[in-house]
Amino acid sequence: MICRLLSQLTALVSPLQTSTPVADTAAILAAMEKAKKGAADNASSPADESLAGRQAGMRVMIVGDSMTQGAQGDWTWRYRIWEWFQDQSIAVDFVGPYVGTQEPDLPSAPSQTVLYRVAQTTNPVKSSGGYAVGVSANFDSHHFAVWGRAAAVDKGLIQDIVAAHQPDLMLLMLGFNDMGWFYSDAAGTLDSIKTLISNARTANPNLKFAVANVPQRTFITGREDLPLNTDIYNSLLSNAIPGWSTTQSPISLVKLQENYDCGTTACPAGYDGLHPNALGEYQIARAFTKTLVADFQIGTSTLAIPSHVPARPLPVPSNFQVSSSSGRLKATWDAGKSTCAIHFLTDSPPSYAVVDIFAAVYGAYNYDVQSRISGTTDFTTEMVSSNRWDARWPVDDFVYDVRVRASAGNIIKGDWTTVLSATAHPVTTPGPSVL
Numbered sequence: 001m002i003c004r005l006l007s008q009l010t011a012l013v014s015p016l017q018t019s020t021p022v023a024d025t026a027a028i029l030a031a032m033e034k035a036k037k038g039a040a041d042n043a044s045s046p047a048d049e050s051l052a053g054r055q056a057g058m059r060v061m062i063v064g065d066s067m068t069q070g071a072q073g074d075w076t077w078r079y080r081i082w083e084w085f086q087d088q089s090i091a092v093d094f095v096g097p098y099v100g101t102q103e104p105d106l107p108s109a110p111s112q113t114v115l116y117r118v119a120q121t122t123n124p125v126k127s128s129g130g131y132a133v134g135v136s137a138n139f140d141s142h143h144f145a146v147w148g149r150a151a152a153v154d155k156g157l158i159q160d161i162v163a164a165h166q167p168d169l170m171l172l173m174l175g176f177n178d179m180g181w182f183y184s185d186a187a188g189t190l191d192s193i194k195t196l197i198s199n200a201r202t203a204n205p206n207l208k209f210a211v212a213n214v215p216q217r218t219f220i221t222g223r224e225d226l227p228l229n230t231d232i233y234n235s236l237l238s239n240a241i242p243g244w245s246t247t248q249s250p251i252s253l254v255k256l257q258e259n260y261d262c263g264t265t266a267c268p269a270g271y272d273g274l275h276p277n278a279l280g281e282y283q284i285a286r287a288f289t290k291t292l293v294a295d296f297q298i299g300t301s302t303l304a305i306p307s308h309v310p311a312r313p314l315p316v317p318s319n320f321q322v323s324s325s326s327g328r329l330k331a332t333w334d335a336g337k338s339t340c341a342i343h344f345l346t347d348s349p350p351s352y353a354v355v356d357i358f359a360a361v362y363g364a365y366n367y368d369v370q371s372r373i374s375g376t377t378d379f380t381t382e383m384v385s386s387n388r389w390d391a392r393w394p395v396d397d398f399v400y401d402v403r404v405r406a407s408a409g410n411i412i413k414g415d416w417t418t419v420l421s422a423t424a425h426p427v428t429t430p431g432p433s434v435l
Contacts, residue, residue: 057091060129061144061167061257065078068145068173068374070101072129073363078143079135080285085412095165096144103129107388125305141433150177151192151272158196162203168254171288179229184235201249210291212254218273227264252295259287260393271409278309314414317361322402322420327427329391331402374399
């Protein structure tokens with residue numbers, strides 16, 4: 001009944017516009033909103049949008065990486081701080097070129113090895129994923145947060161983004177990927193953050209900033225540098241912010257590391273040793289509200305974390321099949337049950353959503369697949385990112401047993417499917433056509 005009603009509502013919305021994926025900067029600019037909800041029309045300019053937004057409320061841009069964008073099925077800390085703004089009766093307009101979380105990978109056969117000097121395609125930003133089923137339909141989800149994003153990248157993009165959307169307040173949470181993925185050390189990361197702020201001010205000299213430090217993550221073998229660099233960076237950032245701040249464009253520190261329950265030995269706030277689970281989303285939002293209340297006098301009380309944090313549902317994958325065809329031994333599956341959800345879009349205009357029935361288990365980050373040679377070996381476990389698994393190097397005429405479960409990190413797991421079997425008949429992949 002609810003799905004039918006939502007389908008009728010989306011029929012009233014303008015048709016989906018599609019475009020060819022292009023390079024990241026161009027894709028960002030192409031995806032910028034044409035009109036604000038209920039105000040300007042498609043012919044409105046960024047200046048018109050800015051005026052309409054300022055009449056509606058304070059314009060807030062949330063800038064970050066995967067911890068901020070989130071994955072499909074997440075509530076996200078962006079939603080939790082939006083709820084806080086509503087509870088505090090503060091009118092806000094979240095702005096930015098994206099509206100969704102990162103959508104899951106589509107199932108596909110293993111790709112062939114890319115030959116040397118063969119042109120690589122540019123991967124577009126993945127931002128059409130939906131949110132947790134309980135997220136309010138009124139959630140203003142615009143943002144500028146992308147998985148894998150570093151300050152070293154965003155510092156070159158931020159001026160155009162701020163110029164187009166004219167935020168009054170930026171909530172900035174970057175830096176981990178700079179040090180985690182070897183863009184720079186602590187000092188280099190600080191320089192990227194400083195440059196990002198300077199470039200944003202070029203587009204809006206009156207912009208206010210709440211800048212988060214970087215949380216620790218559970219220890220990664222061989223990355224003894226990461227905890228050390230994180231602490232050095234956080235110390236440098238804390239000392240630098242007072243010198244960067246001005247009366248016209250104030251900057252305040254958000255003590256994220258001190259308020260996010262994640263460290264080198266344990267991470268109760270994260271689902272994989274870093275990225276926030278439902279509790280962690282509340283903790284990040286709370287850290288930002290502490291700064292907003294204390295330093296900007298925005299709101300009168302900080303966000304309160306509820307005693308009961310909603311669990312993440314992970315049904316058993318249905319329509320589970322194991323087969324051997326076209327020379328491949330593979331397993332496929334669908335959702336544990338049909339899921340009616342709001343699917344957010346990034347194409348212009350990005351201010352609406354459509355109803356979708358998801359083929360994979362909604363809210364699964366990935367899947368655990370166990371396989372064995374029947375009657376011969378024990379189960380071995382692999383992780384796949386979509387609702388398809390292909391056997392690696394199966395032996396001809398051997399029977400393989402397979403089962404799967406949905407996964408949302410290191411701890412949250414669904415139940416296993418029943419074990420199904422198939423006989424392998426592998427065929428060697430053809431060699432390259434051009435040498």
